[in-house]
Amino acid sequence: MLTVEKIGGTSMSQFKDVLDNVIVGKRKQDELYNRIFVVSAYNNVTNWLLEHKKTGEPGVYVQFLENSDYSAGLDSLCQRLLVINKSFENIGLDQQEAEEFISFRIKQAKTMLHSLSKVMASGYVNADDICLAAREILASVGEAHSAWNSVNILNNNGISARFIDLCGFNDSLPLTIDERIHRAFKGIDFSEDLCIVTGYTKGTEGIMRAFDRGYTEVTFSKVAVEVKAVEAVIHKEYHLSSADPNIVGVEKTIPVGRTNYIIADQLADIGMEAIHPKAAKPLELAGINIRIKNTFEPEHPGTLITKDYISEIPKVEIVSGTNKVLAIEIHDPLMVGEVGYDLKVMTIFKRFDVSYILKSTNANSITMVVWDNYKSRELLNALEAELVKVVSGMPQIRAERVALVCAMGTNIAIPGFLYKAAKALYDRGINVESFGQSLRQVNMQFVIRRESYNEAVIALNDELCIDK
DSSP states (O other): OOOOEEEEEHHHTTHHHHHIIIIIITOOOOOOEEEEEEEOOOOOOHHSSSSSSSTTBBOHHHHHTTTTTOOOOOOHHHHHHHHHHHTTTTTOOOOOHHHHHHHHHHHHHHHHHHHHHHHHTTSSHHHHHHHHHHHHHHHHHHHHHHHHHHHHHHHHOOOOOOOOOOOOOOOOOOOOOHHHHHHTTTOOOOTTTTEEEESOOTTTTTTHHHGGGGGGHHHHHHHHHTTOOSSSEEEEOOOOBSOOOHOOGGGOOBBOEEHHHHHHHHHHHTOOOOOOOHHHHHHHHHHHEEEEEEETTSSSSEEESSSSSSSSSOOEEEEEEEEEEEEEEEEEEETTTOTTHHHHHHHHHHHTTOOEEEEOSSSSEEEEEEESSSSHHHHHHHHHHHHHHHTBBSSSEEEEEEEEEEEEEEEEOOOTTHHHHHHHHTTOOOOOEEOOOOOTEEEEEEEEGGGGGGHHHHHIIIIIOOOO
16 A cells, blocks of 8 residues: 655644654554655755745755855855754754755756856757756755755664665766656665655756646656556645635635546646646646645545546635736737637747636737736737737727635535525625636636635635634
């Protein structure tokens, strides 16, 4: 009964709880094994290495791009990592050995980055490829640090653990990601060793080229498929809940319990990932279920995500959304009856690598909701330059900063849910600016004013998810 389990960065930073609740818990000695753990870097470490995921605050990677003193940046980072190491001394981390490992790994990273900077300065290579290679090298340091520490702690606590280093720092083999994973697990007796795996995997295709910061879940997914796991488990610091407890309050949320891959995709589309969508697909195709558990409630079974689950009782399972989106409206009286009008629009979207979350149309207007970032702002400029007809002044293009709140469920395709949701918003004085729902009817998407987002989540959770 082999399982592959992922531990996120926030949980890794509280490794004593992981040790007590996840790895050991109430298990007997012979129940500790037949598990593989794929680990993230400790909380904030990847932000320090690259850039802050939310604020954009620069890390060592930005120093490399700007040709500033990235070597000093890595030295400063090393001191931060040693402080993290110190926090695990009381649970068995050998401080000297841990310092030797991470100091040497950072020294290796410096050497590689120095070589890359020299090659890039020559002007003979594509700078984008060099920058991506630097990004990969730096990202891998965080996962190597946490995985090595975990193995050291486990071995010092009498648990036979093995360090599976997929970062490829010590070889120059031109392996794909799948080939490296296959080689790493060949011949291991999982009943004898608890495998701790770096969330980063080196491969010729570049794991960050397609997945960027979602690479840990991709490694997790590929490992589970490689070893034919019976279940893929994700340990987070919270349950997959009916709504964000930071908005509605912990007492007003309930764990989802069960849902399917379709709902997981809906969550991923609005940035509230149960699992990265490109990591979920291989698991879904391989027939491997995902279980999301709360690290700090080990006895709770968590939420099981399967391919075919549909709730026996009609209900909304999750209310979620985002207040970081932009609604772009294209209005053109000449649009009505014109075949392929939106093809012109989508060609521009594709050029700027922008994907819409919601699309709503009528006879002469198209509204699309996209992420509010630098790409969307560049897109707007292109739409205005290429679509607006100077003579007639049409079409008219406008953009508004909005929020998107969604009510999702595997069984909501019956009369009443849309009415209840719209009425809950109406009762709070919240206007629906735009709306989207496909024929499959698993996700009701409401575009609202950004300032109403939290209140809308509370209203929909209270009305649709909490038993009265």
